[in-house]
Amino acid sequence: MNRYLLSAAALLLLGTNAAFAHITLETQEAPVGSTYKAVLRVPHGCDGKATTAVRVQIPEGVIAVKPMPKPGWTLQTKKGKYEKSYQLYGQAVSDGVKEVDWSGGNLPDEFYDEFIFRATLTADLPVGQKLYFPVVQECGDAAERWIEIPAAGQDEDALETPAPGIKLTPKK
Amino acid sequence: MTAIASGIADTTTRLVGWIAGGLLVALFMVVVPASQAFAHAALIKTDPADGAVLAQAPARFSLTFSEPVSPLVLTLVKPDGTPVALTDFRLTDQTVEIDNRQTLKSGTHVLSWRVISADGHPVGGSILFSIGAPSEPPAVSEAVDWPLRSAIWIGKILLYAGLFLGIGGAFALAWLAADGRDGQRFVIAAILCGLAAAPLSLGFQGLDALGAPLSHLAQPVIWRTGLGTSFGWTVLIALIALGLGLLSLAGPRVLARPFALAGLAGVGAALAASGHASAAEPQWLTRPMVFLHGVGIAFWAGALVPLGLALKRRTAGAVAFLHRFSSAILPVVAVLAVAGIVLAVIQVQTPSALVGTAYGRLLLTKLALLVFLFTLAAVNRWRLTALAEAGATEVQRRLTRSISVEVLIVLAVFGVAAGWRFTPPPRALAIAAAQPVSVHIHALQAMADLSITPGHAGPVAASMIIMTGDFGPLDAKEVTLVLSKPDSGIEPMKRASTKPGDGSWRVDNLVIPVPGRWTVRIDILVSDFQIVKIEAPVDIRP
Numbered sequence: 001m002n003r004y005l006l007s008a009a010a011l012l013l014l015g016t017n018a019a020f021a022h023i024t025l026e027t028q029e030a031p032v033g034s035t036y037k038a039v040l041r042v043p044h045g046c047d048g049k050a051t052t053a054v055r056v057q058i059p060e061g062v063i064a065v066k067p068m069p070k071p072g073w074t075l076q077t078k079k080g081k082y083e084k085s086y087q088l089y090g091q092a093v094s095d096g097v098k099e100v101d102w103s104g105g106n107l108p109d110e111f112y113d114e115f116i117f118r119a120t121l122t123a124d125l126p127v128g129q130k131l132y133f134p135v136v137q138e139c140g141d142a143a144e145r146w147i148e149i150p151a152a153g154q155d156e157d158a159l160e161t162p163a164p165g166i167k168l169t170p171k172k
Numbered sequence: 173m174t175a176i177a178s179g180i181a182d183t184t185t186r187l188v189g190w191i192a193g194g195l196l197v198a199l200f201m202v203v204v205p206a207s208q209a210f211a212h213a214a215l216i217k218t219d220p221a222d223g224a225v226l227a228q229a230p231a232r233f234s235l236t237f238s239e240p241v242s243p244l245v246l247t248l249v250k251p252d253g254t255p256v257a258l259t260d261f262r263l264t265d266q267t268v269e270i271d272n273r274q275t276l277k278s279g280t281h282v283l284s285w286r287v288i289s290a291d292g293h294p295v296g297g298s299i300l301f302s303i304g305a306p307s308e309p310p311a312v313s314e315a316v317d318w319p320l321r322s323a324i325w326i327g328k329i330l331l332y333a334g335l336f337l338g339i340g341g342a343f344a345l346a347w348l349a350a351d352g353r354d355g356q357r358f359v360i361a362a363i364l365c366g367l368a369a370a371p372l373s374l375g376f377q378g379l380d381a382l383g384a385p386l387s388h389l390a391q392p393v394i395w396r397t398g399l400g401t402s403f404g405w406t407v408l409i410a411l412i413a414l415g416l417g418l419l420s421l422a423g424p425r426v427l428a429r430p431f432a433l434a435g436l437a438g439v440g441a442a443l444a445a446s447g448h449a450s451a452a453e454p455q456w457l458t459r460p461m462v463f464l465h466g467v468g469i470a471f472w473a474g475a476l477v478p479l480g481l482a483l484k485r486r487t488a489g490a491v492a493f494l495h496r497f498s499s500a501i502l503p504v505v506a507v508l509a510v511a512g513i514v515l516a517v518i519q520v521q522t523p524s525a526l527v528g529t530a531y532g533r534l535l536l537t538k539l540a541l542l543v544f545l546f547t548l549a550a551v552n553r554w555r556l557t558a559l560a561e562a563g564a565t566e567v568q569r570r571l572t573r574s575i576s577v578e579v580l581i582v583l584a585v586f587g588v589a590a591g592w593r594f595t596p597p598p599r600a601l602a603i604a605a606a607q608p609v610s611v612h613i614h615a616l617q618a619m620a621d622l623s624i625t626p627g628h629a630g631p632v633a634a635s636m637i638i639m640t641g642d643f644g645p646l647d648a649k650e651v652t653l654v655l656s657k658p659d660s661g662i663e664p665m666k667r668a669s670t671k672p673g674d675g676s677w678r679v680d681n682l683v684i685p686v687p688g689r690w691t692v693r694i695d696i697l698v699s700d701f702q703i704v705k706i707e708a709p710v711d712i713r714p
Contacts, residue, residue, distance in 0.1 A: 047214035048238040057701040109238060134701040147701050161703075 022162060023054075023135050023146045026114070029167035033123035036062075038133065039116050040164065045109035046139035053103035053138035054115050057147075061125045064088055065097035067117035073105035086122045103138070125168050132165040214238045215297055218283075222299040223681065229276035229303055233258075233283055236267045241287040243268055245296075247661040251279025253686035255661040278304030280630070280685040284663045296663035298656075306631045306683050319386050320379055321594060327373035328590035329583075334366010335410060335442065335466070336586070339417035339435040340474015346420050346432035348475060348496045352489035355478030360421060366414045374398040374407045405445035413438025440467040448531075448597050449515045458518060461511040468508030472501060473582045480575035483560065483568050490568075491561050498557045505549070518599065525598035534595055538588045545581045548574055613694060613708040616641045620694045620706060622653075628713040629687040634679040636669065638696055650697040651677040657690045664693075687714040 026039035038056075045051045058065055063086050069075045078099040085094035100117055107113050125131060134147035148159040156162055217236040220226055246258040246268075261270040268287070279302065286296035341359030345352070375389050378398030388394055398404060413435045420431035440463035444450050452458045475497050482490040516535055526532035552574050559567040596604065609627030613620045621637040634653055640646045656664040662685075669677040684690070693707040 044214075044238070048216040055700070136700055145697070145701075145703060147703050148705075 023137060023144075023164055025133065025164045025166055027166065029169050030121055031169045031172045032121050032125045032127055033171040034121055035064075035118060036121050036166070037116065037118050039114050040133075040135060042107060042113050042115065042137065045107065046137060046142040046144040048109050049139035049142050050109055051107040051113075051137055051139050052105060053101065053136075055099060055101045055103075055136045055138070056115075056117070057134045058098050058100065058119070059131055059133060061086075061122045062119045062131070063093055063096050063122055064120040065100065065117055066119070067097075067100045067102075068115075070102055070105065070113075070115065073102040076101045076103070086124065088120060121168070123171055127168050127170050130165040130167055132163040134163040214295075215285075218299050220299075220301040222301070223683065224301045225305060226301060226303055229272065229274070231272055233270040233272060234267050235270075235283075235285055235287075237287065237289070238266065239289055240266050241268065241289045243285065243287050245284075245286040245661070246270060247282075247284040248272075248274075249282035249284060249660050249662055249686060251277065251281065251685065253660055253688060255284075276303050278302075280306050280683050282660075282662050282685045284661050286663055298663045298665045300665070300683050300685055302683070317383075317385060320376065323386060324373070324376045324380060324593060325587075325590050327369050327376050328593055329586050330365045330369030331373055331410065332586040332590065333362050333583070334364075334369060334414055335439045336470045336473040336582075337477060338363035338366050338474075339413055339432075339439050340470030340472070341478055342417035342420045342474070343432040343436045343471065344475035344478050344497070346428040348500075349478055349482065349493045350489040352478070352482050352487050352493055354481035354485055354487055354490075356421060358477050358481070359474075360418070363414050363417050363421075366410065367418075370407045370410045370414065374404060377401055377403045402446035402451070406442045406447070409438055409442035409445055413442055436467055436470055439470045440464065442466070448592060449519060452515075452518050452597070452599055458515065461514050464507050465511040465515065468504050468511065471504050472508065473579075476575050476579050476582065480572050480579065483575070484572040486565070486568065491563070494557060494571075495561055498553055498561075501549075501553065505546075519597035521598050521602070529598050530595040531592065531597045534588055534591050538585055541581055541585050541588065545578060545585070548578050548581070552578075609710055609712065611692065611708050611710045613692075613706045614641070615704065615706045618646060618696050618698070618704040618706060619643075620696070622692060622694065622708075622710070624682075624684070624710065624712070629684050631681070631683050634667075634669070634682055636677040636679075636694060637675065638677060638694075646696070646698065648677070648696045648698060649700070650695075652695040652697075653679050653682075654693040654695060655682075655684070655690055656693075657686070657688065660686060660688065662686075684712050687712045 023043070024041050026041055027037065030036045040054065040056065042051055042054060060083050063082070065077070067075055067077065077097040078101070079096060080098040081095045082093070085092045087093070102115055121131070132149045134145075134149070137144040137146060144161060146161050146163050148162050149165075150156045150159060150162070214237065215235060216238050217234075219232075219234045220230055240263070242263070243261060246261060248256045248258055250256065256274070258270050258272075260273065261268055263269075268285075280300055281303065282298050282300055284296070284298040289295070338359055341355060341362060345356060345359060375395055375398055378384075378394035378396070378401075379386065379388060381397050381401055382388075382394060384391075384394060399407075416431045416435035416438060420428045420435060423431060443466035444459045444462040447462070450459050450462050479490075479493055479497055482493050520526055520529075520532055520535065526536055552571060556567050556571045556574070560571050605628065606626045608623040608625035610621065610623040613622065618641055619639050621639075622634060623636075624632050624634050626632060636651060636653070638646050638648050638651060651669045653667045653669055654664045655667075656662055667679045667682055669679045672678050689709050689711050691707060692710045693705055696704045696706070698704055
């Protein structure tokens with residue numbers, strides 16, 4: 001019975017933050033029109049298996065992406081055209097990194113690691129809304145996909161595998 | 173003083189510091205887990221394994237997770253759908269061990285778990301295991317409207333009497349009896365019986381189809397429904413055949429034979445138009461077999477009463493009648509028997525169904541009556557007929573008695589055959605049980621046609637067709653089927669599907685442990701970074 005009470009208490013205290021048990025971004029909000037340092041926190045593998053690759057999709061409106069290399073991991077980016085052209089230091093930018101892959105590594109389930117990239121959040125991004133960076137976590141032949149984006153009106157906590165996201169604040 | 177004051181001030185500062193620190197820690201505990209990257213428990217091993225079939229109930233279940241967890245709810249759902257809370261468990265490292273003190277009956281059980289791990293994220297799931305064998309669906313009985321059943325049954329017997337004894341009798345009188353008119357009144361009475369029973373049966377059929385009681389017989393919708401079923405054709409053809417039979421007796425003598433022949437063909441056609449046997453596949457075989465069977469019965473049974481009466485009264489044409497009948501009966505009975513055997517084999521399928529189903533038992537009863545009937549008929553044909561034809565009066569009397577017994581047996585056979593109206597043959601039972609349940613799930617981004625075959629609890633296979641929200645092709649990377657039944661405490665069971673190559677997605681070796689309303693969710697991985705989840709309820713039959 002005590003165990004149940006404890007569990008229930010734990011659920012009450014922590015349950016509402018359940019969504020953060022997954023791959024998340026360290027800095028949860030950032031102003032638009034600024035440079036953002038994204039730290040992806042990988043707390044566990046896929047159902048007990050070691051993580052071997054982390055792939056991030058860069059959402060539209062996020063440009064000038066520069067990932068940080070990690071020893072033991074092969075870093076690759078996939079480039080493509082943006083939906084529209086953005087201004088970066090007075091220059092028009094219409095293509096760039098759309099996906100960042102760290103692969104070939106080995107992060108056992110019992111260890112924790114972080115994957116970092118820097119990017120510019122363009123001023124065109126909608127202030128007040130959330131911006132999601134879908135992540136695929138690969139563990140050999142298994143995978144966990146942190147790619148769910150809540151539909152309008154849907155509670156983010158109800159998602160099983162939510163994509164990490166940040167809240168966009170007004171330009172400073 | 174200063175020292176004291178500063179000491180007090182120090183203590184105060186320290187106290188405030190402590191309180192502030194404590195508050196901060198408390199606040200941290202409440203709020204900050206939000207940004208803490210805790211791990212997340214995953215089930216990595218279970219005993220029994222998911223989908224296992226065990227010889228006997230295990231004394232203990234165990235669930236091993238990727239990290240220590242604390243159970244919130246542990247439920248065992250029995251094959252009949254009753255959930256039992258499991259409260260007797262121990263935690264050893266990352267394993268939850270659950271003692272099972274109950275004796276479990278055979279069938280599929282669900283061990284449903286919901287645990288919380290250090291990250292405070294409750295996770296749940298279900299594993300299935302079976303004792304003995306996966307659950308078979310329990311038998312369900314429907315309420316039976318006995319007055320309506322009796323009415324349908326009697327209507328059927330009267331209709332058979334009209335068709336076989338009436339039209340068959342008219343045929344015998346026209347083709348076999350020469351000028352004899354014995355039994356004509358009986359034959360006319362039988363035809364009138366049939367003429368009355370045919371439309372009434374149609375009404376009963378309508379009542380049965382709509383599940384309405386006998387008192388609703390007068391409602392037009394009942395009759396429209398009855399006419400709309402395949403039995404409507406049987407009744408229409410039967411009425412025409414009965415009319416032809418009557419015409420052959422009452423109409424011009426020249427036309428008596430053609431009318432009687434057309435009537436006899438009508439008997440076969442009426443029976444072939446509806447009923448279990450005619451509905452069986454292959455229809456190119458079953459319908460002609462039913463036709464031949466019906467014509468054969470009418471020829472044989474119809475001749476009995478006129479022949480018996482002619483022999484009893486020793487009318488002039490009696491011996492000629494007997495001669496014609498006995499020379500024709502052998503091939504007729506042969507055809508009748510062959511057609512009957514073919515139909516029985518198609519309908520019953522397996523010998524065990526003869527005893528195991530109501531349909532099979534009725535068939536056995538009918539066969540028993542037939543053995544008796546054939547014995548009598550054989551004695552008549554090979555022992556008595558020649559003597560009677562030679563004019564032995566005593567033998568003719570015995571023959572008459574034997575024929576009247578035959579008539580009674582024939583009536584009993586009609587009664588048994590009419591009983592088949594209520595017993596779906598094993599073939600139909602198998603088809604009904606195998607019917608899939610289908611559900612169409614439509615969302616903005618994607619939709620799916622899901623069918624679960626068979627649509628009842630037990631081992632099933634699921635097949636899904638995935639399309640975009642506007643009916644376009646959707647080349648999904650992965651499709652996962654997720655079944656849950658919250659009202660029975662069954663947490664989601666996830667099954668990855670495979671692509672057999674015909675454009676569908678399949679999940680084989682799926683066991684649905686209990687019937688009722690399940691929630692089915694289909695997770696469609698559209699591309700590497702996009703997933704669409706669609707959900708709908710689906711009703712699983714018992």
